[in-house]
Amino acid sequence: MTLLKQSVAAVTLAxxxxxxxxxxxxxxxxxxxxxxxxxxxxxxxxxxxEGFGCSVDLAPGATATTLASMESKGRPHIAPEFWSNAVRERLQQAEDNGQVIVATKLIPDAADGWYVSKSIADDYPEINSIDDVLARPELFPNKENPGKGTFVNCPSGWTCQIANTNLTKPTAYNFEKAGFVAIDPGSAAGLDGTIAKSYDREEGWFGYYWQPSSVLSKYELKRLTTDADVNDDHWNSCIAKEECDTPQRTNFTPTTVNTIVTTGFAGENPDVMEYINKRGYTSDEVGKVLVYMSDNQADGEDGAIYFLENHEEIWTKWVTAEVADKVREAIN
Incomplete structure (x- = not known):
């Protein structure tokens, strides 16, 4: 179902x-x-x-490029799900310069890190840490490099690829010495595909992922531990930057997922900002939507309508009764 297929009542409302x-x-x-x-x-x-009477265009984005566009062009006006760890210093600078506002924590319990597949967790319960994995490259064979292990990185262009790549360098986890090769899955779908394939074939998989996601729920990935401490200063000054030459072992910093809004838009739209600062959900709540999307080959719009239809107890707390009535009428 898409908004183009909504009833005449929705058009009349608009x-x-x-x-x-x-x-x-x-x-x-x-x-x-x-x-x-x-x-x-x-x-x-x-x-x-439907609730506020705005006219909204969706623009493709990625963390670093979206922030750069918000800084230089004032567009997009809103970045609803912004994983800020990888660009924390730059985001702080943009906020200090009055270019953006860091609004609500959209998903307070979000997390990211390195995981292994269910088959590894089941067959090798002694593998719990990153070092445990690095000692067993044969469990994650690389077809193009016999004798090497495989680490599935983020797709090119994602900011997490920078952090992951730095953590693989010799001064950090030293993947070369351990006999591991990092691969680029090409896209979000490609990344998910590597996990699904390993699950179906009961093969070893080692790579980066995050919560919330339908993938973690469906494929039961196990998050790896590390003896390294969280070091925010080193993460921000080196791990998250392309020019990090001597990264040190550092645990993933606690994940922060905010909504980012341009300052001009925020000042001109206090009612919208009130909604933005109220809305949020847990990983479990959004995870159920993501499973629905995955199981039904649904897109983001379908998922949003599913959520609005099935979880009024959550979203109606974010808006006035009048706005809630308008949204209900539009989707029914």
Missing amino acids: LASGMAMAECGDIVVAEMDWASAEFAANLDKIILE
């Missing part, structure tokens, strides 16, 4: 909201290319258009 739309105006919302971010962007689009 026309009747002309005055409100003139006040809210045109909004560009960043839609990152992973499932939870696609859901978040489409959820905002529906609520802002």
